[in-house]
Amino acid sequence: MRGMNAQTNFTCNHFALVIALRTTFSAMSLKPTLPVTVLTDAARGLAQQMALWGHDVRHPAGNALVRFGMERSPSLGLTGTSCYSMPWENGRIDLHGAVASWTSLENRPGCVFPRDAGRIQLWRERRPPVPGRDHGTGAPTDERWEAFRPFVRWLVAYETWVFSVLGDAWRTEAHRAITRLPKGKPWLPPSRALAWWHLALTGIPPRAQSLLSH
Numbered sequence: 001m002r003g004m005n006a007q008t009n010f011t012c013n014h015f016a017l018v019i020a021l022r023t024t025f026s027a028m029s030l031k032p033t034l035p036v037t038v039l040t041d042a043a044r045g046l047a048q049q050m051a052l053w054g055h056d057v058r059h060p061a062g063n064a065l066v067r068f069g070m071e072r073s074p075s076l077g078l079t080g081t082s083c084y085s086m087p088w089e090n091g092r093i094d095l096h097g098a099v100a101s102w103t104s105l106e107n108r109p110g111c112v113f114p115r116d117a118g119r120i121q122l123w124r125e126r127r128p129p130v131p132g133r134d135h136g137t138g139a140p141t142d143e144r145w146e147a148f149r150p151f152v153r154w155l156v157a158y159e160t161w162v163f164s165v166l167g168d169a170w171r172t173e174a175h176r177a178i179t180r181l182p183k184g185k186p187w188l189p190p191s192r193a194l195a196w197w198h199l200a201l202t203g204i205p206p207r208a209q210s211l212l213s214h
Contacts, residue, residue: 034204036087036141039120041208042148045196046100046113048148048178048187049155053084053095055174059166065095067160077131085128089150094128102151103128111148112136120148153209159194 029065056064066072070084075096084095091104100199101123112123113119114135121136122144123129129136138144171190179186186195199205 034142034145037207038200038205039144039148040140041205042145042152042200043113043118043120044185044187045193045208047115047118047185048175048193050097050100050115051178051181052171052174052190054097055177056162056166057082059170063168064162064191067081067165068158070095075131077133088154091150092128093151093154096131099129099131099134100151101129102148102154104147104150109139109143109147111144111151120144122147147202152197156194156197156201159190159197163190163194 029096050147053065057066059067063072065084066088070086070093072082072084075081075083078096078098081097086093088102090106091102091110093104094101098115099112100114100115101112102110103123103126110123111120111133112129113120114129114131117135119138122139123136125134133160139147159171168191175186175190187193188208188211193208196208196211
């Protein structure tokens with residue numbers, strides 16, 4: 001019962017935070033053109049997220065990505081590593097150690113994020129990208145963001161599940177582990193990061209760092 005109350009409290013507090021931030025930054029969502037800084041912030045957030053996924057596969061109760069419903073298979077292009085995939089919105093999510101992507105199975109572009117490049121690019125193929133070989137193509141900011149939105153919806157669904165099932169303490173400790181790494185590049189604390197991704201789905205989000213002051 002105590003754990004259930006803690007999860008309920010997190011859910012209530014999280015959505016209260018999202019509503020407050022959405023109200024604070026509502027004027028920003030009226031901008032007609034998406035600033036490139038949104039993709040810059042999203043790329044930094046994805047880099048942090050990839051480190052968190054690496055933490056999640058080592059959860060004491062079992063691989064969290066698999067528990068969420070992803071299928072594990074050998075990674076093409078990176079010997080000795082794994083790929084996690086699952087169907088999502090008429091397409092497919094693929095997570096590698098160095099690449100994250102959403103491949104569309106329809107007549108529309110998907111997205112790919114090669115971690116070494118640090119950019120969210122379009123992915124126009126009907127097959128998932130291969131790490132180390134495929135990097136996607138550039139495009140105007142609005143087009144890349146639109147192709148990235150299905151991945152953001154998946155990310156929000158996954159992180160919401162993590163907080164609800166694995167708990168706030170698990171995600172917080174994973175974030176602390178990133179901050180302790182010599183080359184760690186922490187972005188936002190977990191609850192603020194999830195709030196930013198929520199805001200990104202409802203309009204033009206604020207600069208990520210501005211959430212630290214609210």
